[in-house]
Amino acid sequence: MSRVADLAAARRRYATVCVLYWLPLGLTIAPLILLLTERGLSLPAVAGCLAAHSLTAALLELPTGGLSDVVGRRVVLAAAGVSNLAALVLVALGTSAWQLALGMALIGAGRALSSGPAEAWYVDTVHARSGPDAELRTGLARGASATSAALAAGTLLGGVLPWLLGAGPDLGARLSAATSGTVLPLSWPLLLGASVEVAFVLYVLAALHEPPRPATTLRGVLRGVPATVAGGLRLGGRDALVRRVLLGAAGAGSALAVVELLTPGRTAALTGAAESGAVLFAALACAGFACSALGSHLAPLTARLAGGGQRAVVLGLGVGAGGLFLMAATAASAGTAAAVLGAAGFGLVYLGRGAAGPSENELLHRRVDGAGRATALSVQSLALQLSAALTGSLASLLPPGPLPWLLGGTAMLAGALVWVDRGAVRPHTTSMRSLSGNGGFRRL
Structure with a gap:
């Protein structure tokens, strides 16, 4: 083949x-x-x-x-x-x-x-x-x-x-x-x-x-996992690009937490009943995932048009933040126009996140090798989950209206801004050295 x-x-x-x-x-x-x-x-x-x-x-x-x-x-x-x-x-x-x-x-x-x-x-x-x-x-x-x-x-x-x-x-x-x-x-x-x-x-x-991996014992696994995890945490703390990836993931996690927490109540209020609101939310969530799929599909084109992966991340997360700000602007409004604009903002959140994700992850993979790749992705996922938990809790304490949506939009915008004016990142360099105990991570 x-x-x-x-x-x-x-x-x-x-x-x-x-x-x-x-x-x-x-x-x-x-x-x-x-x-x-x-x-x-x-x-x-x-x-x-x-x-x-x-x-x-x-x-x-x-x-x-x-x-x-x-x-x-x-x-x-x-x-x-x-x-x-x-x-x-x-x-x-x-x-x-x-x-x-x-x-x-x-x-x-x-x-x-x-x-x-x-x-x-x-x-x-x-x-x-x-x-x-x-x-x-x-x-x-x-x-x-x-x-x-x-x-x-x-x-x-x-x-x-x-x-x-x-x-x-x-x-x-x-x-x-x-x-x-x-x-x-x-x-x-x-x-x-x-x-x-x-x-x-x-x-x-x-x-x-x-490929077959070297034979290992339970003791070897238990010894190797903590070393790999420690390397992943050190990489996130020392490598500037990986920090941007983690901050971008944290901003996206905050935005998604707000959307998932508040949108069901908004659809129920729009339809007047919890049951019909749940059906509307299912349709809206389906459309959001479709927007995310479209954004991901267009990620290579977005990177080419934007002039690189980092600019594509800025553009994608910026579009997502704009969607949340649009939902904030219509949060206290009623009527068909506000509902349509709110739905458009919902779609923009997922479209922007979908467009940014592949470029973020490609940049991350340039910084790690196979021995620590899954751990690096887990650190990224952990940043998203922890920020989502924190922002969701904060948003639930804010009064109804635009403020919770503004919180999520501001977090996502901050995740985009960490990529601005940082200079181009070389896709590969031979001066990377190991960070983890088992040689799994590299940095400049």
């Missing part, structure tokens, strides 16, 4: 992995909160389940990234699929608070396990075929587009499927009888997602070939 064919196959496999991983999670977006409340959980208990997810993901983010760098991408990705499979079944069928909280924690564990290995596998493969100076942005953009498309399709299907089952009393009765009443209409999107997780695990094990 030629080198061009090898690279095309790697792009297809990476995009397929992105679809198979994110489609099940997309299926949960619309029904999850309603399912938890249908199981009898109060609003504080629902918040506790969500906190179990976030805290588990944050606690495991760096150790699992280090684990991927030590034992390999494929086995960690497969473990993420198994964790999500168990979680989706448990949440779909669980009836007690501890079962549902455990299921959400397992989803958090799967998120931590998955944040980095697939992308690291793709970059490792490209570098093995074409060297460290190979072009990465196109493949990363396709993966990001595939992720957004999977989330969009999953969100739409996950919102429609329970409604279809609930609207068909004969079908609903047959399904309830077959499952002894343990499966609600809201459970079926999660069970469908669990079946996709099986396909994900099988595909990862069959399709993601990687």
Whole structure:
């Protein structure tokens, strides 16, 4: 097989992995909160389940990234699929608070396990075929587009499927009888997602070939992971470009936290009822993911037109911040025009984030090698998650109106401004030296 064919196959496999991983999670977006409340959980208990997810993901983010760098991408990705499979079944069928909280924690564990290995596998493969100076942005953009498309399709299907089952009393009765009443209409999107997780695990094990790694023992793994994690933290503290990547991720996390926290209430107020507001939110979220997919698809063109990856990041995050400011300007207004402008702002947030992401990550991959790549991505993900948790908490304390939206827009704009007037970054240099204990990270 030629080198061009090898690279095309790697792009297809990476995009397929992105679809198979994110489609099940997309299926949960619309029904999850309603399912938890249908199981009898109060609003504080629902918040506790969500906190179990976030805290588990944050606690495991760096150790699992280090684990991927030590034992390999494929086995960690497969473990993420198994964790999500168990979680989706448990949440779909669980009836007690501890079962549902455990299921959400397992989803958090799967998120931590998955944040980095697939992308690291793709970059490792490209570098093995074409060297460290190979072009990465196109493949990363396709993966990001595939992720957004999977989330969009999953969100739409996950919102429609329970409604279809609930609207068909004969079908609903047959399904309830077959499952002894343990499966609600809201459970079926999660069970469908669990079946996709099986396909994900099988595909990862069959399709993601990687070079054999040196034989290691459990003691070696336990010793290697902390060294790799420490190297990732040192890299974030010492390398100026990596700091910009982390600050950009933090700004995006703040923006997304505000959008995800406040938009459902805004759609419910617009329609006049929580149920119809949830349907509208599902449609709007689907459109947002479609905008993110479009932005990611256009990322290579954006970088060419902007004159480089760093300028593309500034442009993308700036567009996203503009979307939040537009939502802030219409937050206190009513009527069709305000609703249309608010929806346009929502789309701009996701379009800008989608356009900036591939260029950010390509710049990040120029700074790390294969031994620490997944850990670097985990540090980036951790920055996004922690900033989202902090900004979401602050936004919930602000009075209704434009202020919470301005908080998210200002954070995203700040994430864009750290890239301004910083000079061009060389894609590769031979003067990089190791930062981690196992030689996994490089810096100028």
